[in-house]
Amino acid sequence: xxxxxxxxxxxxxxxxxxxxxxxxxxxxxxxxxxxxxxxxxxxxxxxxxxxxxxxxxxxxxxxxxxxxxxxxxxxxxxxxxxxxxxxxxxxxxxxxxxxxxxxxxxxxxxxxxxxxxxxxxxxxxxxxxxxxxxxxxxxxxxxxxxxxxxxxxxxxxxxxxxxxxxxxxxxxxxxxxxxxxxxxxxxxxxxxxxxxxxxxxxxxxxxxxxxxxxxxxxxxxxxxxxxxxxxxxxxxxxxxxxxxxxxxxxxxxxxxxxxxxxxxxxxxxxxxxxxxxxxxxxxxx
Ligand code: C2E
Ligand code: MG
Ligand code: MG
Ligand code: MG
Numbered sequence: 571x572x573x574x575x576x577x578x579x580x581x582x583x584x585x586x587x588x589x590x591x592x593x594x595x596x597x598x599x600x601x602x603x604x605x606x607x608x609x610x611x612x613x614x615x616x617x618x619x620x621x622x623x624x625x626x627x628x629x630x631x632x633x634x635x636x637x638x639x640x641x642x643x644x645x646x647x648x649x650x651x652x653x654x655x656x657x658x659x660x661x662x663x664x665x666x667x668x669x670x671x672x673x674x675x676x677x678x679x680x681x682x683x684x685x686x687x688x689x690x691x692x693x694x695x696x697x698x699x700x701x702x703x704x705x706x707x708x709x710x711x712x713x714x715x716x717x718x719x720x721x722x723x724x725x726x727x728x729x730x731x732x733x734x735x736x737x738x739x740x741x742x743x744x745x746x747x748x749x750x751x752x753x754x755x756x757x758x759x760x761x762x763x764x765x766x767x768x769x770x771x772x773x774x775x776x777x778x779x780x781x782x783x784x785x786x787x788x789x790x791x792x793x794x795x796x797x798x799x800x801x802x803x804x805x806x807x808x809x810x811x812x813x814x815x816x817x818x819x820x821x822x823x824x825x826x827x828x829x830x831x832x833x834x835x836x837x838x839x840x841x842x843x844x845x846x847x848x849x850x851x852x853x854x855x
Contacts, residue, residue, distance in 0.1 A: 781815020
């Protein structure tokens with residue numbers, strides 16, 4: 571192949587030959603470019619949070635919002651987390667970015683409370699490296715203190731793989747966080763490879779059924795079986811259960827019928843800019 575040159579790799583020693591592929595270099599350069607851009611984005615305050623409501627089907631009330639990060643590249647438009655979170659994670663930039671997310675989300679939720687919506691909660695997604703940082707508790711305490719938000723209005727969303735990475739350490743961290751009064755959700759539940767026994771060992775409050783299991787749940791029998799099982803498991807364990815990615819009335823009907831009390835998804839509302847939240851809340855009343 572004309573594009574592939576054979577070269578002697580210093581790292582792999584005397585006889586270590588590797589194929590050098592120009593696309594590899596492009597990839598590495600792209601990553602470096604992205605890292606520099608992400609650093610600048612943080613300094614230039616280009617990250618924004620969008621908020622997606624969660625609905626309580628029993629009361630028919632919005633009880634909280636999930637904060638979802640976006641990168642507002644002004645001229646080039648808004649970029650979703652799928653396009654930059656991995657680089658942020660790999661470079662460690664997720665830690666300062668995540669700290670900004672926690673502080674910002676607490677400030678916004680306090681603003682909702684001050685405007686009369688004092689029942690609302692805000693949830694923040696935490697990445698694995700953020701969760702395993704030792705100063706997480708301090709970052710959260712500082713964000714709560716600085717904003718004046720009561721701790722019971724804050725919820726953290728963690729995936730199974732995040733907590734299972736170092737289970738003993740995770741139990742201790744979660745216990746500390748729980749002592750502060752904040753709630754813990756397991757996000758994308760059902761997509762990890764963890765054992766169910768951890769559910770009883772970790773002090774968690776809520777399971778969020780992954781959206782892949784909610785899709786066409788009213789007619790897809792495999793999804794119906796999994797969603798129903800997770801709902802009854804949650805009830806048996808005394809946990810709350812939220813269905814993610816509800817896109818259709820039929821899916822919501824199914825969930826209502828199966829006693830899943832909390833739903834989130836495009837059918838209720840898409841994630842919205844912070845200014846839209848008040849408009850959304852007012853229009854409900
Ligand atoms: P997630 O926490 O599971 O969030 C749900 C994702 O599904 C969001 O995508 C949301 O916009 C999208 N979604 C909501 N309702 C529907 C629906 O009805 N249909 C479909 N197809 N999608 C729906 P988004 O905002 O692109 O976020 C993707 C993931 O990025 C999140 O998944 C979360 O894991 C991560 N993430 C987002 N914000 C943050 C953050 O501030 N920090 C960290 N560490 N991770 C974040
Ligand atoms: Mg989430
Ligand atoms: Mg999820
Ligand atoms: Mg996800």
